[in-house]
Amino acid sequence: MRVLATKNLSVSFGGNQVLKDINIHIEQGEIVTIIGPNGSGKSTLLRAIIGAQVPTSGKVEITSKQIIGYVPQRLNIDETLPMTVYRFLSLPRRQQPGDMDAALQQAGLSGLGKQPLSTLSGGQFQRVLLARALIEKPSLLLLDEATQGLDHSGSADFYRQIERVRQELGCAILMVSHELHTVMRTSDRVICLNGSICCEGAPEVVKVAPEYRLLFGLDDAEMFASYHHHDPATPRHEEAI
Numbered sequence: 001m002r003v004l005a006t007k008n009l010s011v012s013f014g015g016n017q018v019l020k021d022i023n024i025h026i027e028q029g030e031i032v033t034i035i036g037p038n039g040s041g042k043s044t045l046l047r048a049i050i051g052a053q054v055p056t057s058g059k060v061e062i063t064s065k066q067i068i069g070y071v072p073q074r075l076n077i078d079e080t081l082p083m084t085v086y087r088f089l090s091l092p093r094r095q096q097p098g099d100m101d102a103a104l105q106q107a108g109l110s111g112l113g114k115q116p117l118s119t120l121s122g123g124q125f126q127r128v129l130l131a132r133a134l135i136e137k138p139s140l141l142l143l144d145e146a147t148q149g150l151d152h153s154g155s156a157d158f159y160r161q162i163e164r165v166r167q168e169l170g171c172a173i174l175m176v177s178h179e180l181h182t183v184m185r186t187s188d189r190v191i192c193l194n195g196s197i198c199c200e201g202a203p204e205v206v207k208v209a210p211e212y213r214l215l216f217g218l219d220d221a222e223m224f225a226s227y228h229h230h231d232p233a234t235p236r237h238e239e240a241i
């Protein structure tokens with residue numbers, strides 16, 4: 001079932017066209033990742049989807065009754081504020097303790113509700129943001145470079161958690177990532193964006209697309225290509241690249 005589609009979505013800031021004729025769609029339960037260089041319009045696309053950025057033309061179609069959870073690229077909060085995780089999760093709306101505990105558990109942070117925000121590691125704070133997005137049990141989860149600032153193993157852990165969230169909630173996930181190798185392992189589909197869509201498809205398709213290799217250079221593209229998407233239903237095997 002289709003959860004979301006954009007139809008010829010374009011966004012300009014003054015005379016600067018940032019997104020041009022973007023047509024994407026996401027089906028229930030899919031993990032779709034947007035990759036692209038800095039300034040290629042990835043955050044703008046997510047902001048247009050949640051309604052925080054008005055398109056210059058085109059539209060976003062969201063199937064009715066979708067609950068959207070959004071993890072922003074960064075959240076500026078004063079770390080010296082004496083605020084517990086529970087208090088943070090209850091902003092701006094009061095939440096039931098059981099719902100907060102369930103979201104923390106889904107985000108891999110069971111038992112940390114009473115901990116002050118200021119004592120959390122970067123990876124734990126990102127998971128608090130994820131828990132915040134999960135409280136309403138979203139059917140569509142949007143993540144904008146949610147692992148920024150985490151080291152390789154921290155971000156790998158985070159994406160494993162995302163896969164568990166998909167299994168538990170059955171939600172569709174649209175995320176922006178710079179981590180090409182992780183994209184390869186986690187995503188069902190990859191959309192390569194540079195103002196307009198350069199190429200898209202299964203990771204195995206995108207990794208050999210000339211547009212992708214042109215955009216990321218051979219070194220990064222090769223690194224991406226050296227990871228193989230593994231369908232748990234089939235035996236793992238080495239694939240010639």
Ligand SMILES: Nc1ncnc2c1ncn2[C@@H]1O[C@H](COP(=O)(O)OP(=O)(O)OP(=O)(O)O)[C@@H](O)[C@H]1O
Nearest residue numbers: 013016018036037038039040041042043044045073
């Ligand atoms: N509110 C705004 N007003 C003017 N220009 C903007 C605004 N928001 C974004 N832009 C511009 O739009 C372009 C795309 O920005 P966007 O943040 O969507 O890119 P991105 O692909 O997410 O980049 P990054 O990978 O660096 O996060 C940039 O040139 C940015 O300066």
